[in-house]
Amino acid sequence: MNHVLNISSYLFVPLPDAPALRDTLHARAVALDLKGTILLAEEGINLFLAGPAESVRAFVAALRQDERFASLEPKESWSDTQPFRKMLVKVKREIIRMDHPAIRPAGGRAPAVDPATLRRWLTDGHDDEGRPVVTLDTRNAFEVDHGTFHNAIDWRIDKFTEFPPALRARKDELAGKTVVSFCTGGIRCEKAAILMREEGLEHVYQLEGGILKYFELTDGAHYQGGCFVFDERRVLDPDLSAHPERDAIEK
Template identity: 35%
Template sequence: MNKTHSILLYYCYTPIEDPEAFREQHHLFCLELNLLGRIIVSKEGLNGTLSGLKEDCDKYMAAMHADPRFAKIDFKVDYSDKHAFAKLHVRTKAEIVHSGLLHIDPNARTGKHLAPKEFKEMKDRDDVVVLDVRSDYEHSVGRFKNAVTLDIENFREFPEKVQELKEKYKDKKILTYCTGGIKCEKASAFLLEQGFEDVYQLHGGIIKYGMEAGGEDFEGKCYVFDNRVAVDVNTVNPTVVSRCHVCNTESDRMVNCANPVCNLHVPICEKCGWEMDGACSTECKEHPEKRPYDGTGYYQKEMNGYNPLKGFNRKKKTDVHV
């Protein structure tokens, strides 16, 4: 397979004075480079995942690193034979990952960053708890061996779980992890604020751990937010930990239910995928709004009034990325 495209995953907590003006200019910059994907812009920084030809992604990364605000971005780069997205969305939001913890600035205080090798060396110690801060549908298809997982549908529910964690693990060293590192920035900071003393985070998340440590002891697949849905990260001792939602056979094939009203994220084997026409239940299969199933179980998000060419007529000839 000729892998002509790069897939970038990144974030950066850094002040952006005028998020809407930045959004327009940055969107145009991505259009110039033929990049597709999703970027969230806020006063606290950027959160992005993009795909494009390798040379275009290289130009994007170089331009971002040339800007002092984004010089510290640690891009996680994977490769593919095609785009991982069908559209480009650049949006402004209150936070770059929805947590409700607007008062927390990870640049002021957060958990100690561990390189993948350091995380690997610490994770099995008796005085350590490895904490998965992702949502339940993410860790259902893959998580670190012996990790503590949380019953949450969205990261914004994380603060509600901290008292329960404190009762069980306050005297332990807490090693947090997520897909690319962004959730851990605020999760680990909040744990420190709530009285935990030894808090760490896996720098670069599961993706970087797979690249630099072979993904050892990460069981299952890593859920990702593009049309790949879930990816392999463990090349050392891979396992499958999830089972088909329909027939309960071993399966790590993640599917969004074809019924958009449900949209449940669950493992469904290929056989059941076709038999259920992409639905997670008979009720969803018969729902009048059910989407056509193409065998992937991945559906592009609705535009919801978003105008991808907003600001195009005001395009500047220079510094369109800043």
């Protein structure tokens, strides 16, 4: 029986007090017997936690008492064992490294498309204005190999810092199309969508909540394989169940 609640969430919000916040959040998580990783930076928070449901939800409720985190909306899945070995809270330069300091999502988001709308667009083959829709996978190549959207654009990057130069080298292939960037939980595709708009692409969206939210809110149509996650579950199916030994999809 799956009794361990797993959550992932992020929020771009200015955190000038990240070092002090690290100690507070670590102590709170340990007191609730939670394990996982929380990343803090001046640009925001990125967290992956697992534990008893009441403890996880108590942690989130306490976090939301800070008005900066009031809009935090974790994505949930379940497992029968604890997928993390320890509780880590780290302060980093970026919560997801892109090495492009002009990207400040807290200053304004790129437009997002919800999972149900993306599913409909992919079924129809175009967006609501008749433009062809392409999905752009912003994850690392080894993650993509475990699963991705059918016919997704995959630039075979090995780390997210390679995304900006890859975009500049190949953005012409995206012109005139509606581009939906996606990733595991939303953080990379949010930065990617903002960069694409900075680079002059007009019809760009991020997939709200990433692949995990798509799995949660749809039947997983148009997605092939599973979603790689950075814990001991390794790969999640569209029903959010774990299959550690899943083979990579055929390319």
